[in-house]
Amino acid sequence: MRDGVSTFAEQLAGAQFDLYAYISVLMGGAAEAADVLQETNLAILQDASSYDPSRNFVFWARGFARNRVRRFYRSRSRDRLVFDEELMNSLSETVSCVSDDRPLEELVLLRQCMESLAPKQRELITARYFQATAVKDIATRECCSEGAVSVLLHRVRRLLAECIEKKRKQAGALA
Amino acid sequence: MDELAIIFDDLVRRVIDGTATPEERRRMAELMRDDGDLQMHYCRHMRLHALLMCCGGQVKADVGSRQLAVGNRQSGLRIGWKIAAAAVIVIGVTTWLLMLAGSPFRSDRSGHGRARSSPVALMHGESIIGLDLPSQLPGTLRLASGQAKVRLTSGTELTLLGPLELEIRDAMRVRLETGRLLAYVPPVASGFTVLTRKLEIWDIGTVFSVTVSKDVSDVFVFQGSVQVVEADGEPVDLCEGGQGVRAVAGRRPYKVVADWPEAESRFAGVKGQKALKNPEQALSVADEVTLAWIERYEPEEVSLFRARLARARAAAEAAERVPFSKSAWVRPVASVPPQEENMTTTKVAMMAAAALFMGSETSSGTSLPVRIDTSPVHNLNWTTLFTNEVPLRWEWPDTATAAELTVTGMRESFVTNFTSETTNLLWRPFTTALPREEEVYALTLSFFDSGEKEVQTLTAKLVALAGAFGAVPVDPGPSDRRWGKVKANAVIPYDATWTAATADAAASRLVITKTGGATQECLTGDASGYFGWKLVNGDWGYGAVALTLDFPGFDGKWEAALEYVAGGTMITVR
Numbered sequence: 001m002r003d004g005v006s007t008f009a010e011q012l013a014g015a016q017f018d019l020y021a022y023i024s025v026l027m028g029g030a031a032e033a034a035d036v037l038q039e040t041n042l043a044i045l046q047d048a049s050s051y052d053p054s055r056n057f058v059f060w061a062r063g064f065a066r067n068r069v070r071r072f073y074r075s076r077s078r079d080r081l082v083f084d085e086e087l088m089n090s091l092s093e094t095v096s097c098v099s100d101d102r103p104l105e106e107l108v109l110l111r112q113c114m115e116s117l118a119p120k121q122r123e124l125i126t127a128r129y130f131q132a133t134a135v136k137d138i139a140t141r142e143c144c145s146e147g148a149v150s151v152l153l154h155r156v157r158r159l160l161a162e163c164i165e166k167k168r169k170q171a172g173a174l175a
Numbered sequence: 176m177d178e179l180a181i182i183f184d185d186l187v188r189r190v191i192d193g194t195a196t197p198e199e200r201r202r203m204a205e206l207m208r209d210d211g212d213l214q215m216h217y218c219r220h221m222r223l224h225a226l227l228m229c230c231g232g233q234v235k236a237d238v239g240s241r242q243l244a245v246g247n248r249q250s251g252l253r254i255g256w257k258i259a260a261a262a263v264i265v266i267g268v269t270t271w272l273l274m275l276a277g278s279p280f281r282s283d284r285s286g287h288g289r290a291r292s293s294p295v296a297l298m299h300g301e302s303i304i305g306l307d308l309p310s311q312l313p314g315t316l317r318l319a320s321g322q323a324k325v326r327l328t329s330g331t332e333l334t335l336l337g338p339l340e341l342e343i344r345d346a347m348r349v350r351l352e353t354g355r356l357l358a359y360v361p362p363v364a365s366g367f368t369v370l371t372r373k374l375e376i377w378d379i380g381t382v383f384s385v386t387v388s389k390d391v392s393d394v395f396v397f398q399g400s401v402q403v404v405e406a407d408g409e410p411v412d413l414c415e416g417g418q419g420v421r422a423v424a425g426r427r428p429y430k431v432v433a434d435w436p437e438a439e440s441r442f443a444g445v446k447g448q449k450a451l452k453n454p455e456q457a458l459s460v461a462d463e464v465t466l467a468w469i470e471r472y473e474p475e476e477v478s479l480f481r482a483r484l485a486r487a488r489a490a491a492e493a494a495e496r497v498p499f500s501k502s503a504w505v506r507p508v509a510s511v512p513p514q515e516e517n518m519t520t521t522k523v524a525m526m527a528a529a530a531l532f533m534g535s536e537t538s539s540g541t542s543l544p545v546r547i548d549t550s551p552v553h554n555l556n557w558t559t560l561f562t563n564e565v566p567l568r569w570e571w572p573d574t575a576t577a578a579e580l581t582v583t584g585m586r587e588s589f590v591t592n593f594t595s596e597t598t599n600l601l602w603r604p605f606t607t608a609l610p611r612e613e614e615v616y617a618l619t620l621s622f623f624d625s626g627e628k629e630v631q632t633l634t635a636k637l638v639a640l641a642g643a644f645g646a647v648p649v650d651p652g653p654s655d656r657r658w659g660k661v662k663a664n665a666v667i668p669y670d671a672t673w674t675a676a677t678a679d680a681a682a683s684r685l686v687i688t689k690t691g692g693a694t695q696e697c698l699t700g701d702a703s704g705y706f707g708w709k710l711v712n713g714d715w716g717y718g719a720v721a722l723t724l725d726f727p728g729f730d731g732k733w734e735a736a737l738e739y740v741a742g743g744t745m746i747t748v749r
Contacts, residue, residue, distance in 0.1 A: 021225035025218050028200060029191055033225070082200050087208055094214040098222060110226060123304075129227040131302045135192060146194075147587035154188040154220075157227075161219045 008048055011057040012041065017107060018058050018099065019065050025095050026069045028082035036072050040065045059096075066092060098165070106164065113163035121156045128153055178608070179206070183213050185606045191224045295343060298332070299324040309343055316341045318354070322454065331367050332359040334454040355386045357454040360399075369394075373422035374411070377402040382450050383414075384461050395419035395431075395461035397450040403428070417442045421465060431468040438464050563608055565637070567618070568599045572631050575622035583617045585664045585707040610639045613666040615707030638666060638705040664710050670703035671726045673733075680726030690719040702726065 019040055024033045043064045051060060069088070083091065099106060114122055127133045135153070139146045186203040189195035195203070207213035294312045305319025316325070318337035326332050329346035339354025350370040360367045360378040367378040369385050371392040376385060381399025385392070394403055396414045403411040403420045411420050411428045417439070422428035433442040441460050450457035571578070578593040580600070591600075604616065618635040671680035685697040685706050697706055725732035 017226055017229045020229050021222040024225035024228075025221045028204075029193070029221055029224065031193075083204055087204055090208075091214060091218060094211065095218045095222060098215060098219045107226065110223075125227065126304055130304075144583075144588045145586065148589065150188060150192045150194070151587060151589065154184075154191070157191075157220060157223050161223045164223070165219070 008051065012044060012061070015058050015061050016041075019061055021099070022062050022092075022095060023065050023069060025091055026066065026083065026088050027072075030082065032072065036065070036068050039072075040068045043068060062092075106168075109164045109167045110160065112167065113160050116163060117156065117159065121159070124149075124152060125156055125160075180213070180216075181606050183207065183216065187217055187220050191220060294328055294346065296326045297323060298326050304337070306337075312346070313342065313344045316343055329367060330361045333357070334359075334451070336454065336458065351385050351387045353387050353389075355384065355458050357384045357450060357457060358382065359448075359451055370406070371422070373406055373424075374420065374428065375404045375406060375408075377404070382448060384450070384454075384458050386458065386461070390424040392422040392428075393419060393461070393465060394421075395458075395465065397445060397457060398447045416446060417464075419461065419465060421469075429473070431465050433464045433468070435471070438467055563603050563605050563610075565602045565604065566599060567602050567635075569620060569633055571596045571598050572622050574624045574630050576625045577627075578620060578622045581619045581621075583619075584614050585709045586612075586614065604637075604639065612664060614639045614664070615666055615705050636704060640666065640705075665708040667706040667708055667722075667724075668704075669706060669724055671729075672703065674731060676731050677726045677729040680729045682728075683724065683726050686723045688721045688723075690721070698727070 016037070020033060020037050023036050023040065024030075027033050027036065040061070044061055047064070051057070066088075070085075114125065117125070124138070127138055128135065133141075135146050135149050139149045142149065183203065183206050186195065186199055186206070189199055190203055203217070207217055294310075294314075295308050295316060297306075297308060300306070300321065300323045302321035303318070303323055304321050305317065306321070306323055307315070307317040308325070309316055316335070316339075318335050318339045320337040322334065322336050324332060324334045327343070327346040331346070333341075333349070334357040335341065336355040336357075339356065340352040341354065341356065342350040342352060344350065347366060348368045348370070352372075356369075358367070358369065358378065359382050369376045369378075371385065371387045373392040374394060376383070376394050378399070378401050381401055382397040383399075383401050384395045384397070386395075387393075394401065394414065396416050396418055398416055400413055400415045402413050405411060405422070405428060411422075412430050414420060414430065417433040419431050420428050421431055433439055441463060445453070445457040445460045567580075575596075576594075578597065580591050580593070582589045582602070582604075584604075604614070605611065616637045616639075618637065620633045620635075621629055622631045624630050667685065669683050669685065671677040671683065680702045682698065683702060683704075687695045687697075687708065720737040722735040722737060723732055724734075
């Protein structure tokens with residue numbers, strides 16, 4: 001049983017990145033995504049006994065996440081709902097097309113793609129995400145507008161997304 | 176990318192940055208509702224943003240200490256939720272840290288990644304950049320910046336502060352080439368040794384720091400004791416808590432002791448294992464105590480020490496800086512093929528040309544190129560935009576190997592680099608067909624040779640006025656200016672020829688003074704043109720603001736008073 005629990009915990013740990021990303025997509029990047037992730041983790045752990053090891057863990061866990069997002073919006077003002085049910089379902093399917101069931105491999109690709117960035121681009125991503133520097137503060141430091149920093153970040157994210165997609169396709173072709 | 180895609184892309188950016196309005200969020204949702212490609216685009220960007228947030232440690236978990244059943248309910252197995260959640264998060268973050276550190280990382284087909292065992296285990300990191308961990312010993316550990324905590328197989332834990340280079344000879348012996356470290360040596364690892372160019376420090380179960388810069392090696396003990404000897408084996412002394420040794424090139428090492436009240440007080444804050452809780456502070460206190468001791472007992476050393484501190488701080492600041500101005504994004508969507516161009520190229524001026532709208536968006540022609548910034552005395556260098564497609568043209572200098580184009584507006588700035596000969600660019604200033612608001616742009620094109628030395632710089636200024644894109648009341652000069660309510664960034668025109676007295680002026684100056692607050696002075700080399708006054712996010716706030724426009728060297732000035740009130744900004748021209 002200890003092994004079973006350990007494996008389940010490992011799978012849940014390995015799925016954290018994917019679940020947070022999945023929730024963020026459904027919530028339009030709302031700041032409460034981290035809270036919903038915690039509620040999702042709680043729900044998954046409470047219902048761990050229902051998990052069939054033959055099923056893909058990530059896809060199974062995403063079901064909990066989707067329900068928790070719905071519950072989150074049901075408990076709050078409809079005004080805060082970014083996407084309606086129909087669009088949320090559509091996005092839920094779409095997000096599967098841009099990710100796979102091996103989130104840790106996606107992180108490896110992300111790391112490889114970060115290494116392929118120009119030094120300045122990597123430093124910008126590092127400042128924003130790894131040093132948690134606000135866009136406004138980066139703009140102040142670099143003597144430019146917040147909008148300019150935002151656009152630069154967006155461009156680097158696009159490069160990373162394209163790079164990951166390219167590597168995923170290459171890996172798929174080799175498989 | 177078509178126009179719709181550009182608009183959508185911009186909305187996605189705003190949503191990710193959290194600057195989108197509710198209306199923009201709804202707009203984004205509507206645009207992608209029946210468009211699979213846009214949904215794919217959104218998912219890709221948002222997912223990547225979220226992954227980066229996770230990896231950067233900006234998503235934290237704190238779920239308290241509730242108990243709940245895990246696994247097979249029939250088994251009655253219960254585990255502490257806090258522990259389980261911590262395991263979840265720690266595994267995730269640790270995985271990423273190992274990846275950042277460049278450690279070998281493999282992933283099996285089931286998706287479970289595992290780090291290979293390493294003689295140097297990364298335990299924790301903050302703001303890590305450029306961390307190289309050795310995969311075998313002896314090996315070299317390098318850290319460009321940030322703070323990393325590693326554990327050796329001997330049980331010794333080293334907190335490393337970049338920039339740092341550390342040769343790890345084995346689990347009991349390291350050599351600090353440069354940088355700062357804080358060592359925690361458990362009793363089981365007693366005898367752990369740190370070498371520097373000047374010193375050799377034998378630990379006897381303790382917490383101590385070592386700092387090495389070009390000519391100086393410092394040791395400071397926070398708990399326990401260490402034996403310090405010179406690199407050639409000559410004993411220095413035994414150091415206990417609050418004591419250290421400083422070795423400088425050209426003279427014998429000497430011992431420093433926090434033996435006066437102020438030093439004892441400072442040391443008390445980091446004494447013992449408190450140093451481990453805040454290594455940066457501990458090392459700072461060690462530096463302060465050492466400096467103060469030198470001032471008291473070895474004043475001739477102070478200047479050298481201060482210089483070393485300044486160098487260390489400068490290095491730290493340089494390492495943390497995230498410069499990116501030359502590797503930025505470019506909004507323009509396409510270069511204009513030379514064969515399609517029929518405009519004149521000049522050697523000295525950047526060109527800006529515009530399709531001229533004649534009353535409607537569909538009826539347009541192309542204006543002639545306009546020279547910009549070519550007159551040193553009295554120029555009317557401003558070009559007014561009439562279209563969202565601006566062909567920029569220039570001549571590439573013979574000695575240039577690269578160029579950088581910077582476009583600065585009130586709302587946004589863009590930089591793009593050219594690494595090969597390029598003579599034109601089609602620039603689209605707005606994401607929409609019409610500008611959302613009036614805007615002033617300054618363009619700077621700098622050319623660099625192979626040695627990255629600037630060989631030439633061209634400038635241009637452009638303004639987008641509402642009147643150029645639609646019908647507005649004619650506004651010939653300041654007396655007829657319909658200031659009214661200004662709620663957003665303001666484009667303020669100026670022209671020395673408004674009066675005969677200033678008609679020959681070559682420069683202008685606008686001074687904006689907030690009553691009881693900041694003053695901004697805009698001095699330009701133009702006698703006419705437009706100031707872009709950034710009100711939105713410009714930190715001007717509510718209250719009275721005075722504007723004064725004059726032309727240096729000539730008498731007379733224009734004045735305006737502004738009172739910022741809720742719902743708008745009232746401006747009155749006097």
